[in-house]
Amino acid sequence: MTLPPQGSRNILHALHQQMRSAIVDGRLQQGLRLPATRKLAALAGVSRNTAVAVYELLQNQGYITIHPGAGAFVADNTYRLPNHNTSIIKPEADVRLNAFWRNPPVLSAPLLSHYRYDFRIGLSDKSAFPFQAWQRLLMRSQRALSKTPTAYADPQGQASFREAIAAHVSISRAVACHGDDIVVTAGIQQGLDLLARILITAGQTIVAVEDPGYRPTGITFAAAGATVVPVPVDAEGIIVEQIPPGAQVIYVTPTHQFPLGYTMSMARRVALLNFAHAHGAVIIEDDYDSEFRYNGKPLDALQTLDRNGAVFYIGTFSKSLFPALRLGFVVTPPWARHALVAAKRFSNWHSPVLEQETLAAFIAEGHLARHIRKMRKIYGERHSVLIEALSHHCSDLLEPISADCGLHLAALVKGNVQASAIAAQANASGIGLYSLDRYPITGNERNGFAFGLGMIKTEQIDEAICCLAQLMRGAKITNQPKIGLLRNL
Secondary structure, three states: OOOOOOOOOOHHHHHHHHHHHHHHOOOOOOOOEOOOHHHHHHHHOOOHHHHHHHHHHHHHOOOEEEEOOOEEEEOOOOOOOOOOOOOOOOHHHHOOOOHHHHOOOOOOOOOOOOOOEEOOOOOOOOOOOOHHHHHHHHHHHHHHHHOOOOOOOOOOOOHHHHHHHHHHHHHHHOOOOOHHHEEEEOHHHHHHHHHHHHHOOOOOOEEEEEEOOOHHHHHHHHHOOOEEEEEEEEOOEEOHHHOOOOOOEEEEOOOOOOOOOOOOOHHHHHHHHHHHHHHOOEEEEEOOOOOOEOOOOOOOOHHHHOOOOOEEEEEEOOOOOOHHHOOEEEEOOHHHHHHHHHHHHHHHOOOOHHHHHHHHHHHHOOHHHHHHHHHHHHHHHHHHHHHHHHHHHHOOOEEEOOOOEOOEEEEEEOOOOOHHHHHHHHHHOOEEOEEHHHOOOOOOOOOEEEEEOOOOOHHHHHHHHHHHHHHHHHHHHHHOOHHHHHHHO
């Protein structure tokens, strides 16, 4: 092991990264008994507290298991794939691309409704956004832009912005990338559209999507001519065994499954990556609101674990900042970069330069990280208050789905009350609320609700859930069989 000198603040990070890499690369085999923390501390020349912290972090991320009295062992489901060099475009990777985009030509509704209690999902709270700092940086970028010649910009995105994104995701999600690996988009939706353009051959390509899931994904790929196959999810994420063997593209939301909120387990991540490797498929990893984690340690992104250049990692600033900004990105494998940049050029040429430069400076000066920390605390409090309110008012009506991160929480209905009918009544009575039956791809419906945390105020949550409980109890009485009503009388 090569560790920083004593006194460095990076010793814990370096020791964790080197042990994790040794496990992922297979140098520490599955089932191997690891040294006790005292021995590891002596071997590495670190304090025992540091060794204990490293083991706890590896255990939380699923890389090792700790058995009291027996010791620490490398987990049996630890991810393994052959280590391939993805810096070179390979023919077998190139054939995944739509033929047109392999050799492209060379050329120089808003939701306005207002509710007393707003649980709508997909919206963020911008009341605490540092607009003064943003305005200062915006004016600075505008002055700089006024001094440059009039010209079209790089379709891939401003270099300063791409470098800022690479630094941000490497710290927040351990995504291994450089600025050259990033293509700037107008949010996740354009990212999906661009990927559909380069990965889909009309009438031939099969795309597997989560069911229930983010419906615009299926629509986007179907419009490009793909055969879209819904795949059910469970508490561990997409059920890999039900992905059709012929699927060439797989879309997932592993950190916070949309809309149910499950986090894909390490074992399921391993299975999904192995499936992609075995079948020559690519994975689109949508990490739309992963910045907001309230409990535990995050599992590594699929892109971090990938050794075969099979994962496209897409992200957005719509949740961490606000939707009106319309800036997102795709971290692309090297073999697809040229095609993706060409697709961006033919889509809208490039994203707004002024906003890119402003956000690049916003990230570089630390404003984004500070804002995320502030909002994580605010959303975390709302998350806790919502859980408590559901337990207090709806313990016999709703079963929340446990989620440690994200900007919404799903809950399933207990009994035969229809969530869609309750949601309609709630909307009419001033409670903005979505039912889960909005999100199935092919009839894989869940009877429940998705509670957004972005627009509801913390002090409103308990009263709002109390009102919802009253609506549900009223519906429960209305739906009760007549014989039951006579018995109650």
